[in-house]
Amino acid sequence: MEATASAKYLRGSAQKARLVVDMIRGKDVNQALAILRFSKKRAATGIEKCMRSAIANANEAAEKANISIDPDDLWVRTAFVDRGPTKNRRRVRPAPQGRAYREQRHFCHVTISLSNDAKPVKGSKPEAADAAKPAKLAESKRRKRGGATAAPRAKRATTKKEEPEATAEKPATKKASKKKAKTEE
Numbered sequence: 001m002e003a004t005a006s007a008k009y010l011r012g013s014a015q016k017a018r019l020v021v022d023m024i025r026g027k028d029v030n031q032a033l034a035i036l037r038f039s040k041k042r043a044a045t046g047i048e049k050c051m052r053s054a055i056a057n058a059n060e061a062a063e064k065a066n067i068s069i070d071p072d073d074l075w076v077r078t079a080f081v082d083r084g085p086t087k088n089r090r091r092v093r094p095a096p097q098g099r100a101y102r103e104q105r106h107f108c109h110v111t112i113s114l115s116n117d118a119k120p121v122k123g124s125k126p127e128a129a130d131a132a133k134p135a136k137l138a139e140s141k142r143r144k145r146g147g148a149t150a151a152p153r154a155k156r157a158t159t160k161k162e163e164p165e166a167t168a169e170k171p172a173t174k175k176a177s178k179k180k181a182k183t184e185e
Helices: 014-024 027-038 044-064 127-142 150-168 174-184
Strands: 001-010 075-094 099-113
Touching: 001 044, 001 075, 014 027, 014 044, 014 075, 014 099, 027 044, 027 150, 044 127
Parallel strands: none
Antiparallel strands: 001 099, 075 099
C-alpha cells in the first residue's frame, strides 16, 4: 500500500529543502522522523509535518480498504521538492554603492510518498540488465576515444615510432634540399 502527502507553499528555497529531503529518502519512517526531529535545518519542521500527514493518510487508506497496517513497516519511497512561486516583496535591502536590492521570498512544495511494500535491495538488478552490461562494456573498450582527449595520445605514440624513418628521408635544411634536387636532374 502506498500513501502520499504534499505540503505546499513552505517558506524557504527549494534548494535548501532538498538538502533535508535527501537525508530521509529510502529510510524507515521512524528513522526519517528522528532525522527530521534533530536536524538543525529550518526546512525540517515543515517536512516533518508533511511526513506525519503521509503516515496519517496511510492509516486512513488502510482503514478504508479494511486492511491492518503497521506504521513501523512504512518507509519513504519517494520524496521530492518542487520550486514554488517567488514573491517580490515591496521592501528593499541596501546594496553597495548606493543601490538597493528587492527582497525575494522563496516558497517550495514538498511531496512525500510512503510504502509498506518490501524495499528493493541495492545490490540486486534485473537479469536482463546484467546480460547486456558485459557486451556493452566490451564494445566500449574496443571503441577509440574521440575528440581533443585522444588526439595528443595518438600523436605521441606515432611520432616516437616513425620519427627515425622520417628524418632519414627529409633533408635538414633548404640548401641541402636544393642540392638534392639538382643532383636528381
